[in-house]
Amino acid sequence: MSSASSAAVGPPPGMAVRLSSNESPFGPSPAAVEAATAALAEGHRYPDDQAVALRTALAEHLGVAVGEVSVGSGSAAILMDLIPEACRGGEGTAEVLAFERSFIVYRLAARNAQATYVEVPAGGPATLDADGYGRDVDELLARVTPNTRVVAVDNPGNPTGTHLTGEQLRSLVEGLPEHVTIVIDEAYHHFASGQRGYRTVAELGLEHPRLLSLQTFSKAYAIAGLRVGLVSGGADLVGAIDARRPRFNVTAPAQAAAIASLGDTEHLQRTISGTFEGRERMAAGLRELGVPFTDGLGNFLTLELGTESGPISEAYAAHGVGVRPLLPYDLPEQIRVSVGTPGEVDAFLEASRDVLAEVPSRG
Ligand SMILES: Cc1ncc(COP(=O)(O)O)c(C=O)c1O
Numbered sequence: 001m002s003s004a005s006s007a008a009v010g011p012p013p014g015m016a017v018r019l020s021s022n023e024s025p026f027g028p029s030p031a032a033v034e035a036a037t038a039a040l041a042e043g044h045r046y047p048d049d050q051a052v053a054l055r056t057a058l059a060e061h062l063g064v065a066v067g068e069v070s071v072g073s074g075s076a077a078i079l080m081d082l083i084p085e086a087c088r089g090g091e092g093t094a095e096v097l098a099f100e101r102s103f104i105v106y107r108l109a110a111r112n113a114q115a116t117y118v119e120v121p122a123g124g125p126a127t128l129d130a131d132g133y134g135r136d137v138d139e140l141l142a143r144v145t146p147n148t149r150v151v152a153v154d155n156p157g158n159p160t161g162t163h164l165t166g167e168q169l170r171s172l173v174e175g176l177p178e179h180v181t182i183v184i185d186e187a188y189h190h191f192a193s194g195q196r197g198y199r200t201v202a203e204l205g206l207e208h209p210r211l212l213s214l215q216t217f218s219k220a221y222a223i224a225g226l227r228v229g230l231v232s233g234g235a236d237l238v239g240a241i242d243a244r245r246p247r248f249n250v251t252a253p254a255q256a257a258a259i260a261s262l263g264d265t266e267h268l269q270r271t272i273s274g275t276f277e278g279r280e281r282m283a284a285g286l287r288e289l290g291v292p293f294t295d296g297l298g299n300f301l302t303l304e305l306g307t308e309s310g311p312i313s314e315a316y317a318a319h320g321v322g323v324r325p326l327l328p329y330d331l332p333e334q335i336r337v338s339v340g341t342p343g344e345v346d347a348f349l350e351a352s353r354d355v356l357a358e359v360p361s362r363g
Contacts, residue, residue, distance in 0.1 A: 016320030024222035075229030161296015166199030190220035192297035306361030
């Protein structure tokens with residue numbers, strides 16, 4: 001967490017503080033940088049298409065067989081293979097089921113699969129006393145049809161930050177028929193584990209013949225720019241998804257950096273605790289300002305403005321702080337703000353005192 005590594009992932013020119021993309025502000029592990037740099041010297045060679053060393057390290061890390069894990073150039077790219085694969089065959093138009101305001105790639109991948117994207121209504125916005133966008137497993141189960149091929153759940157969810165508890169996740173998986181492929185997307189699990197009932201698929205030991213969990217090196221491991229995601233589950237299903245992957249799509253520096261990241265548990269722990277601290281300080285500052293927000297378990301908070309987000313985002317930008325408006329998620333009066341370094345959190349809170357002074361949502 002040196003200032004040098006923070007600078008290395010610094011904001012684009014013109015924006016001093018970039019809190020718009022749920023990246024780790026603490027930068028990659030120095031060991032990952034070193035490993036990727038060494039791999040660059042061999043840049044004339046194609047990477048190992050099967051990523052054997054990385055998959056072996058992951059299999060050990062996850063306690064699964066090597067054939068039960070595959071990697072791709074980010075979990076978003078894996079989803080673009082996974083959802084069409086799971087929608088293949090069968091009679092009738094395939095349906096992909098997800099909660100309202102889930103990670104947008106589920107919708108894009110369903111479109112690629114020529115499937116119908118079915119959204120399950122979720123709860124309303126946060127208030128000063130309660131988080132927003134709660135999800136009801138029974139509501140989702142009630143919408144399963146013989147045409148439902150995929151249920152995709154981001155847990156915690158992006159951009160709302162809401163999560164299913166371990167108990168809720170168990171009843172979801174136990175309630176889904178065997179023909180449905182279940183994708184539990186745990187991109188932010190490092191920031192959530194052990195808190196407020198959250199559990200990963202692996203921690204719960206859940207079983208279902210078509211259960212997949214998706215994770216990424218883009219968040220807590222902080223190599224978003226190198227693009228490495230992973231999927232784990234039954235070997236047949238994982239193999240079929242991997243067969244769709246464009247060959248050689250995880251580069252050698254990316255594979256090397258991912259292996260080194262897995263090994264640097266100290267850096268990971270510093271990133272996780274730095275994120276907790278930043279998230280808590282941001283939450284405390286927003287409470288002081290009387291602005292409702294969902295205090296989610298990801299590396300970001302979702303704010304309720306009570307007014308259109310465009311001018312607010314621009315006002316933040318004028319302070320050099322980049323935040324994320326959420327119009328594509330049908331959330332016109334909300335913004336998502338990623339946790340930054342301590343200095344970036346200070347900058348966000350200082351800007352907020354000015355930008356949010358007059359917003360209607362203040363209690
Ligand atoms: C819920 C969720 N899943 C998956 C991803 C994709 O991550 P990547 O493609 O970088 O692995 C993101 C990125 O923001 C996300 O929020």
